[in-house]
Amino acid sequence: MTRAEAADLPDDSTPRTPERLRRRTSRLLSQLTLRSDRLINDGLARVDARKWHYAVLASLLEYGPASQAALSRRTGIHRPDMVGVINELVARDLVERTPDPDDQRRNLITLSPRGRRRLRRLDALLDDLHDELLAPLAPAERDQLVELLTRLLDHHSRTP
Amino acid sequence: MTRAEAADLPDDSTPRTPERLRRRTSRLLSQLTLRSDRLINDGLARVDARKWHYAVLASLLEYGPASQAALSRRTGIHRPDMVGVINELVARDLVERTPDPDDQRRNLITLSPRGRRRLRRLDALLDDLHDELLAPLAPAERDQLVELLTRLLDHHSRTP
DNA sequence: CGTATAGCGTTAGTCTCACTAACGCAATGG
DNA sequence: CCATTGCGTTAGTGAGACTAACGCTATACG
Numbered sequence: 001m002t003r004a005e006a007a008d009l010p011d012d013s014t015p016r017t018p019e020r021l022r023r024r025t026s027r028l029l030s031q032l033t034l035r036s037d038r039l040i041n042d043g044l045a046r047v048d049a050r051k052w053h054y055a056v057l058a059s060l061l062e063y064g065p066a067s068q069a070a071l072s073r074r075t076g077i078h079r080p081d082m083v084g085v086i087n088e089l090v091a092r093d094l095v096e097r098t099p100d101p102d103d104q105r106r107n108l109i110t111l112s113p114r115g116r117r118r119l120r121r122l123d124a125l126l127d128d129l130h131d132e133l134l135a136p137l138a139p140a141e142r143d144q145l146v147e148l149l150t151r152l153l154d155h156h157s158r159t160p
Numbered sequence: 161m162t163r164a165e166a167a168d169l170p171d172d173s174t175p176r177t178p179e180r181l182r183r184r185t186s187r188l189l190s191q192l193t194l195r196s197d198r199l200i201n202d203g204l205a206r207v208d209a210r211k212w213h214y215a216v217l218a219s220l221l222e223y224g225p226a227s228q229a230a231l232s233r234r235t236g237i238h239r240p241d242m243v244g245v246i247n248e249l250v251a252r253d254l255v256e257r258t259p260d261p262d263d264q265r266r267n268l269i270t271l272s273p274r275g276r277r278r279l280r281r282l283d284a285l286l287d288d289l290h291d292e293l294l295a296p297l298a299p300a301e302r303d304q305l306v307e308l309l310t311r312l313l314d315h316h317s318r319t320p
Numbered sequence: 321c322g323t324a325t326a327g328c329g330t331t332a333g334t335c336t337c338a339c340t341a342a343c344g345c346a347a348t349g350g
Numbered sequence: 351c352c353a354t355t356g357c358g359t360t361a362g363t364g365a366g367a368c369t370a371a372c373g374c375t376a377t378a379c380g
Binding site: 016017018019020021022023024025026027028029030031032033035036037039040051054055058059061062063074075076123126129130133134135136137141142144145146148149150151152153154155156157 | 176177178179180181182183184185186187188189190191192193195196197199200211214215218219221222223234235236283286289290293294295296297301302304305306308309310311312313314315316317
């Protein structure tokens with residue numbers, strides 16, 4: 001009840017987000033993802049990489065050479081966008097693009113030795129960046145978050 | 161070891177995402193947010209609303225009439241984009257835009273009775289949509305998710 | 321066999337978002 | 351009184367997800 005004058009002004013210096021908004025999971029997700037994406041993209045940009053590079057390189061290491069369409073399906077990158085991503089990777093000598101002898105419609109994308117080294121580098125960098133992203137959480141909490149998010153994503157991927 | 165022929169083909173019919181990718185929190189976040197945003201936006205679009213409408217209406221109900229700049233700060237909507245949002249709300253009679261008598265630079269945005277009803281409607285709709293979004297999670301897990309996300313968002317909002 | 325269907329890589333273009341720059345104007349503080 | 355700051359507004363940028371359509375090739379089917 002004291003300081004009535006100050007109470008007149010809405011607390012605009014610290015413009016609190018309405019509770020309704022703060023609590024909505026969808027908003028938490030999009031706000032946090034905005035910051036997460038920025039963190040990851042900036043970090044990768046500093047070493048002339050993009051997250052799509054990582055996705056493709058990881059996919060190639062784990063499953064071996066593949067067509068652009070298969071990579072597209074595995075990474076979630078759309079087929080039209082994959083063209084540009086592969087171009088960038090080829091330009092950096094991280095990947096080779098050769099016609100598939102067994103199917104002339106396809107290009108076979110192969111991981112180069114340099115690409116393999118690059119992937120290791122990016123993995124280390126991403127570990128650091130995620131440490132920064134998840135800084136406020138204890139290890140067990142990080143696992144829990146991953147588990148919850150995975151369950152949700154799986155659910156909404158099965159039934160689009 | 162049986163069915164050696166089938167083993168030759170990479171399992172392309174179910175194009176598994178590489179483990180490295182699946183585990184990365186940043187990827188889980190952006191993939192899930194993509195789906196979450198789609199769910200929410202589509203749901204709101206069906207009643208001719210957008211999530212910014214909700215944010216502004218909620219902010220007005222909770223803190224009373226405010227300038228566009230204040231609303232911008234509270235909701236996270238950028239000032240240039242706020243102009244259009246208010247225009248849409250005015251066009252739908254959910255909000256009134258009047259010059260602030262105390263400060264001629266400002267417009268005072270006021271919630272209309274119709275806007276108040278609209279907010280209740282949107283709140284109910286969002287409850288349903290979030291039920292769909294969080295379907296695979298038990299109530300306690302939903303709370304836990306909200307708690308973890310809030311901690312992360314707070315951390316990355318304090319220190320941009 | 322031959323023809324329809326489907327998959328491939330690619331080009332082009334759309335739409336939505338978050339964001340920046342800069343303007344004319346009004347208020348405030350040294 | 352003038353410099354600075356804040357306001358609403360217009361315009362425009364850049365990235366990301368996505369669609370349409372094309373020419374080509376492989377496969378399935380009648």
